[in-house]
Amino acid sequence: MGRLAYVNGRYMPHAHAQVHIEDRGYQFADGVYEVVPVVDGVLIDENPHLDRLGYSLAELKIAWPVARPVLRLILRELMARNRLRRGIIYFQVTRGVAPRDHKFPAQAKSSLVITTKRLKPPAPSLFSEGVAVSIQPDIRWARRDIKSLSLLPNVLAKQAAVQAGAYEAWLVEEVSGIVTEGSSTNAWIVTHSGEIATYPRGHDILGGITRETLLDLAEAQGLAVVERAFTRDEALAATEAFLTSSSAFIVPVTRIDGQVIGSGKPGPVTERLRELYLAHVARQVALGQIGANATAARP
């Protein structure tokens, strides 16, 4: 059987899954989304992702499409039907279907669409060589903390980066030269003094779940992590750089705008952080599997 998608209460063949042409997500990007990694059939950091979904929905005054425990069940059902072991689960919630009119509709039911995607483990060269990033102007709106469907500036930046031969775009505020984050990842550097820096949480960036988890893990190890802004020039002078996201986890960055960073190879701090993060994922997988077995054993 082919891949299924979940659309407003129904499991449908992915290739034929459809939403209404007047869904506000389609017409206004009036909605939000989440991407949760799945490893060995276990959702990684599910609760923080659902918390962030709740935050994004509340900021835009969009109602939950179903109650949170129901959403958790539907995610598992779709994963099971698609036999998803490793990859991502994507879910988006929009304000629903209504005749096109900018103001919120008086009555609309939030739409929920869920898809899964299998991912192969990333190529080892990603971690042995690192990747290149390209600096692009940050032309986004002022509420990047909301995980909104409106991703046009991110799409344009990523495309420009790919055309420049890079893996990701790092977005820079034109006047200050400050690097906020990547087009779909958070940006980090390691300085000569050993400081591990990433842009502070707030309205300017998406509060990445991988970023948040890594900050906690690094702090628990007594590592010198600091949430502070850094500029493009500081990034170019860094000893190491890396990026984080739910789909890529932690990827070393060894070139920025064609310039080699540090030794040109992934550095020891990035490697240590990656190991810490992978150990966190492995713990979640072990706990998730115990949980799943306990549920399966219940009469």
Ligand code: PDD
């Ligand atoms: N992107 N910054 C932006 C702008 C993002 O879109 C993302 C996630 C991140 C990293 O957040 P997290 O660690 O929670 O994945 C940072 C997802 C993966 C996407 O759009 O596909």
